[in-house]
Amino acid sequence: MKKKVKITSIEVANLAGVSQSTVSRAFTTESPVAKKTREKVISIAKRIGYQPNAMARSLITRKSNMVGIVISNVTSNPFYPEVLDLLSRKFQENGQKVMLFVVHRDQSLDDILPQLLEYQVDGILITAVTLSSAMAFECERWGTPVTLFNRYVPGSNASWFCCDNIAGGRTVGQLFIDSELKRPAYIAGSENTSTSIDREKGFMEIMNENGIKTLREVGNYNYNDAYAAAIQLVDRPNPVDSIFCSNDIMAFGALDAIRSGMDLKVPEDVSIIGFDDIPMASWPSFNLTTVRQPVRRMVDASVEDLISRIKTPEKPPNQKVIMGEMIVRGSSRIPSEVSMS
Amino acid sequence: MKKKVKITSIEVANLAGVSQSTVSRAFTTESPVAKKTREKVISIAKRIGYQPNAMARSLITRKSNMVGIVISNVTSNPFYPEVLDLLSRKFQENGQKVMLFVVHRDQSLDDILPQLLEYQVDGILITAVTLSSAMAFECERWGTPVTLFNRYVPGSNASWFCCDNIAGGRTVGQLFIDSELKRPAYIAGSENTSTSIDREKGFMEIMNENGIKTLREVGNYNYNDAYAAAIQLVDRPNPVDSIFCSNDIMAFGALDAIRSGMDLKVPEDVSIIGFDDIPMASWPSFNLTTVRQPVRRMVDASVEDLISRIKTPEKPPNQKVIMGEMIVRGSSRIPSEVSMS
DNA sequence: CTGAAAGCGCTTACAG
DNA sequence: CTGAAAGCGCTTACAG
Numbered sequence: 198m199k200k201k202v203k204i205t206s207i208e209v210a211n212l213a214g215v216s217q218s219t220v221s222r223a224f225t226t227e228s229p230v231a232k233k234t235r236e237k238v239i240s241i242a243k244r245i246g247y248q249p250n251a252m253a254r255s256l257i258t259r260k261s262n263m264v265g266i267v268i269s270n271v272t273s274n275p276f277y278p279e280v281l282d283l284l285s286r287k288f289q290e291n292g293q294k295v296m297l298f299v300v301h302r303d304q305s306l307d308d309i310l311p312q313l314l315e316y317q318v319d320g321i322l323i324t325a326v327t328l329s330s331a332m333a334f335e336c337e338r339w340g341t342p343v344t345l346f347n348r349y350v351p352g353s354n355a356s357w358f359c360c361d362n363i364a365g366g367r368t369v370g371q372l373f374i375d376s377e378l379k380r381p382a383y384i385a386g387s388e389n390t391s392t393s394i395d396r397e398k399g400f401m402e403i404m405n406e407n408g409i410k411t412l413r414e415v416g417n418y419n420y421n422d423a424y425a426a427a428i429q430l431v432d433r434p435n436p437v438d439s440i441f442c443s444n445d446i447m448a449f450g451a452l453d454a455i456r457s458g459m460d461l462k463v464p465e466d467v468s469i470i471g472f473d474d475i476p477m478a479s480w481p482s483f484n485l486t487t488v489r490q491p492v493r494r495m496v497d498a499s500v501e502d503l504i505s506r507i508k509t510p511e512k513p514p515n516q517k518v519i520m521g522e523m524i525v526r527g528s529s530r531i532p533s534e535v536s537m538s
Numbered sequence: 539m540k541k542k543v544k545i546t547s548i549e550v551a552n553l554a555g556v557s558q559s560t561v562s563r564a565f566t567t568e569s570p571v572a573k574k575t576r577e578k579v580i581s582i583a584k585r586i587g588y589q590p591n592a593m594a595r596s597l598i599t600r601k602s603n604m605v606g607i608v609i610s611n612v613t614s615n616p617f618y619p620e621v622l623d624l625l626s627r628k629f630q631e632n633g634q635k636v637m638l639f640v641v642h643r644d645q646s647l648d649d650i651l652p653q654l655l656e657y658q659v660d661g662i663l664i665t666a667v668t669l670s671s672a673m674a675f676e677c678e679r680w681g682t683p684v685t686l687f688n689r690y691v692p693g694s695n696a697s698w699f700c701c702d703n704i705a706g707g708r709t710v711g712q713l714f715i716d717s718e719l720k721r722p723a724y725i726a727g728s729e730n731t732s733t734s735i736d737r738e739k740g741f742m743e744i745m746n747e748n749g750i751k752t753l754r755e756v757g758n759y760n761y762n763d764a765y766a767a768a769i770q771l772v773d774r775p776n777p778v779d780s781i782f783c784s785n786d787i788m789a790f791g792a793l794d795a796i797r798s799g800m801d802l803k804v805p806e807d808v809s810i811i812g813f814d815d816i817p818m819a820s821w822p823s824f825n826l827t828t829v830r831q832p833v834r835r836m837v838d839a840s841v842e843d844l845i846s847r848i849k850t851p852e853k854p855p856n857q858k859v860i861m862g863e864m865i866v867r868g869s870s871r872i873p874s875e876v877s878m879s
Numbered sequence: 880c881t882g883a884a885a886g887c888g889c890t891t892a893c894a895g
Numbered sequence: 896c897t898g899a900a901a902g903c904g905c906t907t908a909c910a911g
Contacts, residue, residue, distance in 0.1 A: 203600075205904060216882045221906060228907090231880055246679050251656045252602065253904035256593045257887045259544075263657075266638075271619045278612045278619040285640045294657060297607070297638040299626045316592045316604075316635060338587050420821065449821070457822035480761065480790070481798035482823045546888060557898045562890060569891090572896055594889035598903045 204247045212241050224249050255317060264293045264503065265313035265321040269300040273419055274446050275475045276490070277325055280346065283496040284322065291504050293319070300326050307332055314339050320503045322346060327390070328355065342506040342514075346499050348391055349516065356506065356514040358498045362392055365488040365521045366399025369441045369470050372486075372523065374407055375532040378439040378468055382412035382430045384423050384451060386443040393418070393443045396472060400441055412437055416447040423447030427454035431467060438467055439529070445471035445478050448485055452528060468529040472521075479526065486529035488521045495519055545588045553582050565590050596658060605634045605844065606654035606662040610641040614760055615787050616816045617831070618666055621687065624837040625663060632845050634660070641667050648673055655680050661844045663687060668731070669696065683847040683855075687840050689732055690857065697847065697855040699839045703733055706829040706862045707740025710782045710811050713827075713864065715748055716873040719780040719809055723753035723771045725764050725792060727784040734759070734784045737813060741782055753778055757788040764791030765799065772800050772808060779808055780870070786812035786819050789826055793869060809870035813862075820867070827870035829862045836860055 206220040213220065215234060222228035223238035230238075242248070255261040266284060270277045285295050296318055298309045306323075310332050313321055321336060324346035333353035336343045345357035373381050383400055386393035397413075404411045412430055416423030423442060427450065430437040442448040448471030455461045455469070463469055471478060474489035498517060506512045525531060547561040554561065556575060563569035564579035571579075583589070596602040607625060611618045626636050637659055639650045647664075651673050654662055662677060665687035674694035677684045686698035714722050724741055727734035738754075745752045753771055757764030764783060768791065771778040783789040789812030796802045796810070804810055812819060815830035839858060847853045866872060 203904090207904085217904090218882060218884095218906080219880090221904095222881085225906080229880060234880080246676070248652060248656050250597070250658060250904055252593050252597045252658050253887085254906070255887090256591070256597060256889085256904085257906045259887075261593065263637075272623045275616060275619075278616075282613045282640050285638060286642065289639070294653065295638045296604075297626060297636045298630070299623050301627065311589060312635065315589050335587070420817075449823070453822040476761075481794040482790070544888090548888085558888090559890080559898060559900095560896090562888095563897085566890080570896060575896080591888050594887070594903085596903090597888085597905085598890045600903075 204245055206247070206249065209238060209242050209245065209247050212245070213238050221249070259317075260319055260507075261317045262293055263296050263316065263318045264288055264507075265296045265298065265310075265316075265318040267298045267300060267306065267309060267313075267321065267323045267326055269325045270418070271299055274325075274444060274473075275477065276444070276473045276492075279475070279492060280324055280496065283492060284324070284346075284500060287496060287500040291500065293504070310335060314341060319507045320344070322499060322503055323348065328353070340510060342503060342510070344499050344503040344506075344514075346495060354514045356499075356502045357516050358495050358502070359391075359395075359518050360490045360495065361518045361520050362395035363399035363402075364518075365472060366396040366401075366441070367403050368399075368521075368523050369396075369472075369488060370400045370403030372470070372525075372529065372532075373439045373441070373468065374403065374409070376439075376468065376530040377532075378530065379409065380412075380435065380437045381409065381439045381441065382414065382437040384414050384416040384426045384430075384440060384442045384447050386416065386418035386447070388415060388417075390418075396441075396443050416442065416450065418444055418447060420446050420450040420453075423450030424454040424458065427451035428458055431455060431459050431461065436467075440467060440469050442469065442471050445473040445475045445485060445487055447471070448487065448528070449477070449483055452483060452485070463528050464530045470529050474524050478524070484527040486526045487524055489524050490521050491519050545586055547588070547590065550579060550583050550586065550588050553586070554579050562590070600658075601660055601848075602658045603634055604637050604657065604659045605629055605848075606637045606639065606651075606657075606659040608639045608641060608647065608650060608654075608662065608664045608667055610666045611759070612640055615666075615785060615814075616818065617785070617814045617833075620816070620833060621665055621837065624833060625665070625687075625841060628837060628841040632841065634845070651677060655682060660848045661685070663840060663844055664689065669694070681851060683844060683851070685840050685844040685847075685855075687836060695855045697840075697843045698857050699836050699843070700732075700736075700859050701831045701836065702859045702861050703736035704740035704743075705859075706813060707737040707742075707782070708744050709740075709862075709864050710737075710813075710829060711741045711744030713811070713866075713870065713873075714780045714782070714809065715744065715750070717780075717809065717871040718873075719871065720750065721753070721776065721778045722750065722780045722782065723755065723778040725755050725757040725767045725771075725781060725783045725788055727757065727759035727788070729756060729758075731759075737782075737784050757783065757791065759785055759788060761787050761791040761794075764788030765795040768792035768795035769799055772796060772802065777808075781808060781810050783810065783812050786814040786816045786826060786828055788812065789828065789869070790818070790824055793824060793826070804869050805871045811870050815865050819865070825868040827867045828865055830865050831862050832860050 414426035471487035478485040755767035812828040819826040
């Protein structure tokens with residue numbers, strides 16, 4: 198490969214017979230340059246393959262036009278690739294470049310955020326990862342706004358946007374009750390995530406209000422653990438007749454466990470409801486009743502919040518909960534079936 | 539949010555009673571600094587929340603320690619989130635930050651690569667996207683190495699690493715033949731992708747060698763199109779008895795179409811084989827026979843190639859094809875069944 | 880509208 | 896081992 202020869206604005210200036218400042222202005226839309234001068238500069242630049250160096254520009258303007266996205270579970274839950282796709286598209290539309298970090302179980306945000314700050318990102322969007330309040334403080338000290346997607350940190354001044362997980366859990370509980378299901382269970386995601394905790398909270402509230410006892414297993418937001426958990430719930434003296442899984446992937450595991458593992462029928466023997474409404478939920482193999490997360494609105498809200506706080510740093514953070522929607526498909530008994538029988 | 543007050547190395551220098559150069563050296567492992575001096579500087583830096591500005595550093599060192607990843611299909615094929623996850627992890631382990639671009643159908647690489655170059659990325663990794671030779675030239679002119687993952691550009695000096703798609707297609711064809719299937723079909727991915735073209739090529743070679751006529755539909759690498767395509771192939775006078783789908787997601791569509799749509803049996807009526815071996819392929823709902831792409835080896839090879847060409851720009855590009863592995867599950871008839879019958 | 884000059888925050892020869 | 900100084904490639908007052 199050819200030796201890297203950097204072309205700078207000075208060379209363009211020489212070729213165009215103008216000063217370096219003028220070349221710089223030609224590349225900034227708002228700067229005052231004679232139309233003819235700009236055209237000449239641009240055409241020479243194109244010819245010799247010149248483009249302004251974004252590092253140098255960021256250094257002097259003190260904005261990088263980069264945001265950091267921190268995400269996890271890209272591989273274990275198809276919901277997050279979609280979130281990432283929408284987020285990155287929306288940032289691109291707003292002229293922000295994306296510096297990406299995919300977090301793994303063994304990694305801590307404490308190692309990642311400093312790298313983002315070092316690169317002077319204008320803002321940070323965190324999804325599917327919990328932010329410690331120490332790190333929240335660190336970002337605040339740097340003056341870098343942080344927005345959380347589907348997580349929250351009480352008492353920090355990060356913005357956050359969540360699906361209304363408690364309300365979602367309640368809706369599922371109510372549907373079970375309306376369908377006259379008597380032995381419900383909850384399969385939790387990862388124990389320490391607010392999403393799983395809040396969905397469980399809403400679900401249990403309804404069950405308690407109706408005096409219904411509920412079983413509980415942990416599925417860690419993955420297919421295999423949920424598969425095993427579902428077997429536990431059904432392969433017992435007094436088996437469960439309905440399972441609420443904290444996400445769709447686990448619901449698929451439960452579904453497969455009930456049908457292939459236990460040779461029972463869904464929804465006749467067991468009703469199953471998930472959470473997310475990923476595209477696969479509507480496939481005939483699953484046909485899953487689930488709570489649809491309003492991804493698009495959550496993404497729009499998060500990105501707009503972050504961008505507006507980048508523009509106006511004194512803006513206070515936003516914290517909003519957005520309603521999901523129950524999507525009834527074939528994996529759960531429905532109230533009308535009950536009344537018809 | 540508090541006003542952004544930037545802390546620079548000068549302030550650390552003043553507090554520590556050393557020069558700014560010494561502060562800089564304290565943050566560079568190889569630089570000569572007295573151990574005590576370094577410790578003092580680092581501790582003061584930590585206290586006041588100082589970290590070197592990566593932009594300024596990149597400007598002078600002429601390396602950004604950033605690579606660009608360009609990807610698409612993150613949402614439509616679970617194979618790519620996994621690729622992205624592994625790629626970004628591997629780059630992180632090598633101290634490279636990742637600037638991410640998710641490409642959509644309406645977008646062209648021609649708009650994206652200049653942004654990457656503007657930000658002075660040290661190298662570019664492109665996956666699931668085709669690189670025009672004009673753009674390949676543009677990167678070469680900038681001296682930025684490019685590595686392709688599962689794509690290739692003939693005649694450019696980009697590196698590339700592909701699964702052996704032709705061999706994979708041949709293996710599938712051979713399995714059909716060994717299983718005495720007589721009416722095979724191919725469901726193509728997106729028409730202009732080398733992956734789909736090469737898998738088809740290998741498959742058709744075997745069929746031609748054995749004088750077997752083959753049907754063909756297009757599934758555009760997505761579930762719904764493949765579902766429709768499978769119906770076409772089966773709901774006809776002389777229906778197909780085996781379908782090779784160019785990826786797993788399409789195989790799921792075909793599977794659901796055959797079972798739920800047409801009420802036929804897999805593999806008794808129709809054998810179905812996919813390509814990728816995404817995690818879902820082993821779920822009981824699908825239990826899919828498929829060709830496993832050696833993702834890990836492909837990722838390792840790509841990242842190592844790119845990093846070594848960043849370090850040593852005069853290195854010639856590598857272009858390698860890596861063997862996949864046939865994973866036989868329940869969605870296809872197998873030769874032994876035939877011989878037993 | 881345009882140019883000369885200062886400065887963004889670093890790294891790194893050069894000299895001591 | 897340490898400091899003073901040049902310079903990375905830009906943007907942007909300032910003056911004309």
